[in-house]
Amino acid sequence: MIPGFPLKSFPLNYHTIPNLKYVLPLGEGRYTMKALFIHSDFIEYEARKKTKLAEDISSDKMKNRVEEVLVVFISFEKRDEGKEADSAKALVANVEEIAGKVEVKRIVLYPYAHLSSSLAKASSSITILHTAESQLIEKGYEVHASPFGWYKSFNISCKGHPLSELSREIVAGEEESKDSDVSDAVKAEEKMRSTWFVLDVEGNEHPLNLDNNVVKGYAFNDNINLKKFCQYEMAKSRISKGEPPHVDLMKRLELVDYEPGSDPGNFRYYPKGKLMKSLLERYVTDEVKRTGGMEIESPIMYDYEHPSLKSYMNRFPARQYTIQTPDKKVFLRFAACFGQFLMMHDATVSYRSLPVRLFEMSRYSFRAEQRGELTGLRRLRSFTMPDCHSFCTDFEMAKKEAISRFDLSWTVLQNIGLEIPNDLEFAIRATKEYYDENKEFIVGLVKKWGKPALVEQWNERFFYFVFKYEWNFVDALDKASALNTDQMDVENAERYGITYTGSDGEKHYPIILHQSPSGAIERLFYALLERAHLKSLQGIKAQLPFWLSPTQVRLLPVKDEFVEDCLALAEKLPGRVDVDDRDLTVGKKIRDAEREWVPLIIVYGDNEKSSGQFQVRVRGQDEQPMTKDELAKVIKEMQKDMPFEPLPLPMNLSKRVIFRG
RNA sequence: GCCACUGUGGCAUAGCCUGGUAGCGCGGCUGAUUCGUAAUCAGCAGGUCGAGGGUUCAAAUCCCUUCAGUGGCUCCA
Structure with a gap:
């Protein structure tokens, strides 16, 4: 046992220790050494006895004590041999x-053979050690x-702060040996120029510039x-206006809330919010299936070492949740691409x-977004993403697909409660190349849209797609978020080995469209709530679409003696109907129902009982008289044929849990 | 991840600067009230002041660390 040396392993956490690019999974044929870094108050050591490999040293170096120091225990491996210069450079x-x-x-620098089981030759190791030593001295370190x-005997004291203990596998010849697509991506990014x-x-075309x-x-x-959106995209200029309005609304309406007991960006859904989420998920799913989408299910976690995934991950590193299974390290999916691509890789396709x-x-889907980027429901670490992939023979088919999916999204978002394209x-x-060759197609989309669009043109391809579009919601704080998006992927078929057999009998790579017809479900909450807020600023009562309203109809008995009648009526009416049977004045019940954005509110007392006529408060309109049958008809009309689920809470308000004040 | 701000009963907040027994409203509970279209009356209970450490005779208050939220930057496959 080493004196003063804590006996424990040195797990690396990708999230607490940022930018540890050197510990990302390494491929075969890499040249590595193992190093253990200890930030110490002091270390003292003394050479006691030679081994066969011992270097000759002067007596003044036999014994030493150094304070306030970074101690690097290092062992050079077989794979470092012949790469001495690169290894030293990487170590430095x-x-x-x-x-x-x-x-x-x-x-x-403390040579420490015990970190490795396949040590390099002594001569090689000594070369690396002293090359690194002199390079560090040149850079002004005391080494x-x-x-x-x-x-040797030694004593060491470790400071114990989070960065005081680190272990690394160090890659030699980093720049040269990295996967070529990584360096391509980096180079492309540096060269990427956007024209707007x-x-x-x-x-x-109306060229834009920043003045x-x-x-x-x-x-x-x-x-x-559109102006706000262009400003947001091009200038990235943002003015602080405080917390986004939907955050307060999502809590006050008891829909969604933060969950401090989880990781940031992972939310809890109360019964009303869960109802809305289920309905939205069901609706989007139904529409996609109706238009020929085949619903599948795939795992949420994937192996870092899978060949296809590895090259993808190397291209876009370090934004995943990482999980240690009993056997291996896996990452949580950040989109449904993985499962669908792996499925298609194994399929036989004509x-x-x-x-x-x-x-x-x-x-x-999970993305370990940076803390500062998370805001309410706009940007999360775990989110529900409807993810469609269309595998097409060629660009012509891909364009046709894109157009039909464009139409699908229009219907979907319109029915969800947004005004398309106004909202x-x-x-x-x-890419400029794709744009020039397909201008007719692109202008056709803008014509369909009916309003001018912002175009960003890249001088060359940086991403895996040559073309994409988005529909962006601009919120009360002038921030933009994409809902529907579609991308034309020319890269991943090859990466995942997805092929189809053409009429020529040969294998071909398909063009893959990636689409989310609605955008993340959580983001729909955000858009609906922000939109309601924007409307209320214009003097229009905030409300949710009828089919998504947790309570669609509320009956307010004037006295206790009418509660029974109301409950019976609620059972007979279609829709989600509840009864405010609390011992409160009518005024208070009305107020609470209005604050909950209930679309139809009915006070029930002697008059209604005897006449059979209801005065219905229709949200956003005047009061309207209706009979029971007329009311039932109105409810059905407002519901249309959108998905329905029963009331997610007790019908009696007096029996409900209050999840938030 | 970096910088700044915020965190006080379920909710919303006063007190913090200038250290000295933690206050109000809503909501909840109990009782009264049975009421006609945006807040009925009275009483009661409920807080180790986000967590941990420090300074001090004494900390919600000052200092440090940490967690969470918001804004800005970076980012957004």
Whole structure:
């Protein structure tokens, strides 16, 4: 046992220790060494006895004590042999990075064979050690290398703060040996240039530029939201206006809430919120299936070491939840692509079956978004994403698919309660090459949309797609969030080995469309609530679509003696009907029902009982007289043929739990 | 992840600057009230002041750490 050395393993947590790119899963044929970094109050060591491999050292280096120091225990591995220069360089880079973080200028390099079971030759190791030593000295560090190949005694004190203990596998020759698509992606990103313009319905392009951080180049006039959207996308300028209104609404209406007992960005749904979520999920699922989507289900976690996934992950690292299973380290899916692609990889597909449309309501998908990016329901770490992939023979088929999915989204979002296209702004992003070759198609989409769109054109392809579009909701704080989106993927068929057999008998890679017809379900809550808030600013009563309202009809008995009648009536009426049987004045009951945005409110007393006529408060309209049958008819009309679920709470208000004050 | 701000009964908040017994409203419970279209009256209960540590005779209050939320930056496959 090592004196003063804690006996424990050194697990790495990708989320608490950022940017540990060197510990991402390593492929075969990489050159690594193992290193253990300890930020110490002091270390003292003394060489006691030579081994066969011992280097000759002067007597003054036999014994040493160093304080306020970063100690690097290191073992060089077989795989480092022949890569001495690169290994030393990689070691220096790691030491510098960690020394910078813990703010020390004093380093002890401590050769420590026990970290590895496949050690490099002594000569090779000594070369790396002293090359790194002299490089660090050149960079201005005070460096002590403990004697190589000696039995040594040592005492060390570890500071114990989060970064004081780190272990790493260090990759030598990093730049050269990284997967080529990683460096391609990085290079492409550096070279990526965006050109922005507004494309109007006649197909005219209006180039945009930033003048003093204000978007210029198009007369926006009535298109206030398009202007805000362009400003948001191009200038990234944001003015603080406080907390987004939907956050207060989601709590006050007892729909959704933060869950401090989980990880940030993971929410709880109260019965009313869960009802709405179920209805939305069901509706989107039904519509996709109605238009030929085949619903499937796939796992939520995936193996880092799976060949297809590995190359994808290397391209987009470090935004996943990582989980240790009993056997391996896996990541949680951040989209349903993985499951669907792996399924299609194994499928036998003829061109005759294309387009193939797979669909999954991925509950959940996970993204470990940065803390500062999480806001209410707009951006989460776990979310429910309707994810459709269409596998197409070629670009022509992909375009036709994109158009039919465009129409589907229109219907879906309209029925969910948004006004299309007025509530949303259209963004199109494409490579210049794709745009130029498919301008007719793109202008056709804008014509269908009926309003001008923002276009972002890339000088070359950076992402896996050549074309995508989004419908963006602009909220009360002038922030934009994408709902429906569709992407034309030219890269992943090859990566995942997805092929179909063409009429020529040969294997071909399909073009893959990625679409979410509605955007994340949570984001629909956000859009509906923000929209209601925006309407209320214009003097229009905030409300939810009838089919999503947790309570659709509320009966208010004037006295206790009418409660029985109301309960009986509630059972007979269609829709979600409840009864406010609490011992309160009518005024108070009305007020509470209005604050809950109940669409139909009915006071029930002697008059109603004797006449059979109800005075119905229709939200957003005047009171209307109706008979019971007329009321039932109105409820059915308002419900249309949207999905229905019964009341998720006791019918008597007096029996309900209050989840929030 | 970085910077700033915030955290007090279920909810919403006063007190914090300038340390000295934690206050109000809503909601809940009990009782009265049986009421006609946006808050009926009275009483009662409920708080280790987000958590942990420190300074002090004494901490909701000052300091440090941490968790959570919001805003900004970065980010958004």
